[in-house]
Amino acid sequence: MRWLFLLLLVLNVFYYVWHQQEAPLKVKEVAPLSLYKGNQQEIRLLRETGVSTPPKRREECLVIGGEMAPEQLEALRQRLLSLDVATSPVDKQLPGADGRWLKVASESERLLDQALLSSLSNDFKDLKHKIIFCQGIATGE
Numbered sequence: 359m360r361w362l363f364l365l366l367l368v369l370n371v372f373y374y375v376w377h378q379q380e381a382p383l384k385v386k387e388v389a390p391l392s393l394y395k396g397n398q399q400e401i402r403l404l405r406e407t408g409v410s411t412p413p414k415r416r417e418e419c420l421v422i423g424g425e426m427a428p429e430q431l432e433a434l435r436q437r438l439l440s441l442d443v444a445t446s447p448v449d450k451q452l453p454g455a456d457g458r459w460l461k462v463a464s465e466s467e468r469l470l471d472q473a474l475l476s477s478l479s480n481d482f483k484d485l486k487h488k489i490i491f492c493q494g495i496a497t498g499e
Contacts, residue, residue: 420461421461423458425456437478447459475487
């Protein structure tokens with residue numbers, strides 16, 4: 359047992375010396391941040407610069423609905439209206455989506471979170487929501 363202990367001790371010493379002989383890793387040099395900044399030395403908000411960007415027109419719309427009867431769609435519209443979510447019925451068929459749909463107004467989309475959508479889908483069978491391109495959507499209003 360004593361010889362086994364001495365052998366392991368010698369092997370550990372050899373292993374330690376061998377790792378000390380390896381070249382240490384070189385530290386990567388990082389250029390100062392001032393070289394990357396260029397002319398801009400600080401972060402400035404758009405409001406501070408006086409540059410105003412025009413609001414972008416949204417190209418995508420949220421629609422909610424599915425294969426349901428007109429009465430169910432009207433009940434859904436009334437429920438969303440009670441939640442202050444403005445919607446308008448989509449008159450023509452959406453590409454790749456069967457059924458009847460309501461287009462959610464862009465200012466009301468923030469009110470429809472995932473929890474509310476799952477709650478509505480429990481009340482309305484086969485309720486779906488999709489984000490589609492706004493071009494070509496004919497609403498009833």
